[in-house]
Amino acid sequence: MSTQSSQNGNVSESTEAENRLIELAKSNSEGISNDDITKHMPDVPLTEITTIINKCLKNGTFDLFKTKDNLLYKYKDPSKKTNIKGADSEEKVVYKIIEEAGNKGIWIRDIRFSSNLNMTQLNKVLKSLETKKLIKAVKSVSASKKKVYMLYDLEPDRTVTGGAWYQDQDFESEFVDVLSQQCHRFLVEKWEEANKKAGGPLLVRNRSYATASDVHKFISELGISKVSLTVDDIESILYTVVLDNNAERILAANGSYLYKAVNRFLPTPGLVKITCGMCPVANRCADTGLINPKACNYFTEWLNQ
Numbered sequence: 001m002s003t004q005s006s007q008n009g010n011v012s013e014s015t016e017a018e019n020r021l022i023e024l025a026k027s028n029s030e031g032i033s034n035d036d037i038t039k040h041m042p043d044v045p046l047t048e049i050t051t052i053i054n055k056c057l058k059n060g061t062f063d064l065f066k067t068k069d070n071l072l073y074k075y076k077d078p079s080k081k082t083n084i085k086g087a088d089s090e091e092k093v094v095y096k097i098i099e100e101a102g103n104k105g106i107w108i109r110d111i112r113f114s115s116n117l118n119m120t121q122l123n124k125v126l127k128s129l130e131t132k133k134l135i136k137a138v139k140s141v142s143a144s145k146k147k148v149y150m151l152y153d154l155e156p157d158r159t160v161t162g163g164a165w166y167q168d169q170d171f172e173s174e175f176v177d178v179l180s181q182q183c184h185r186f187l188v189e190k191w192e193e194a195n196k197k198a199g200g201p202l203l204v205r206n207r208s209y210a211t212a213s214d215v216h217k218f219i220s221e222l223g224i225s226k227v228s229l230t231v232d233d234i235e236s237i238l239y240t241v242v243l244d245n246n247a248e249r250i251l252a253a254n255g256s257y258l259y260k261a262v263n264r265f266l267p268t269p270g271l272v273k274i275t276c277g278m279c280p281v282a283n284r285c286a287d288t289g290l291i292n293p294k295a296c297n298y299f300t301e302w303l304n305q
Helices: 002-026 034-040 046-058 089-104 108-115 119-131 173-196 201-208 212-222 231-243 297-303
Strands: 062-066 071-075 135-139 147-151 247-251 257-261
Touching: 002 034, 002 046, 002 071, 034 046, 046 062, 046 071, 089 108, 089 119, 089 147, 108 119, 108 147, 119 135, 173 201, 173 212, 173 231, 173 257, 201 257, 212 231, 212 257, 231 247, 231 257
Parallel strands: none
Antiparallel strands: 062 071, 135 147, 247 257
């Protein structure tokens, strides 16, 4: 009876030690080392800790990472555990590295650094995972020859694909031009409608403003885009309209931006276009002295054009 009680006590202590170790790993998202475990669990024998670690690695509670100086054990959320059927240990390591990268993907050089595999082994593993449709390679707009790897079912981040303005790494300048024209058209029509209604100049001005959401609804109803555009996409197009001096932008009380069509700046007067109008030392020019119209080469060249 005492022997059975002793065994039950050992099992209880072992379970308690396992729970403590798991809690320690949970509290350190970057992972824990053997030194960390020894420091926080000095009362637990090393042999017992080794047994618990092996158990956690086997059942997927821990992931093992090799850094430059150490081995780290990282807690893995049970809800995110992935069972890769038929995969060997190298495939599991590479898959885990790619999984951690999320929808921004990871470059092959970084995978090689993290996995410590040589290029021949790594290429073999990547090809195997791609064949099993567990991962995929996606071209990045940041570099024409650069591919990043991510899980097969993930939608690439906009920083990888370039968003709505890129198609197969090519910037769709015509598409952007069309959207700019239509956004400006909407603002002009809103400004014209505001002028037709009764009210003073201030009221007309306030009625002329539109939000990015208003313009987004208009563009969506036109059906001119084959890809799904977000309000942020339209916001970036509206900003180009502002930069082209076809619209103005103000900050609303709620922190969002409002847009209104404006007339272009008045054409530059002819006098300003001549050399004198742009001369940086025009204020020092006089009938006498080193700087004067008769000795000015720039003025002479302009007259001879």
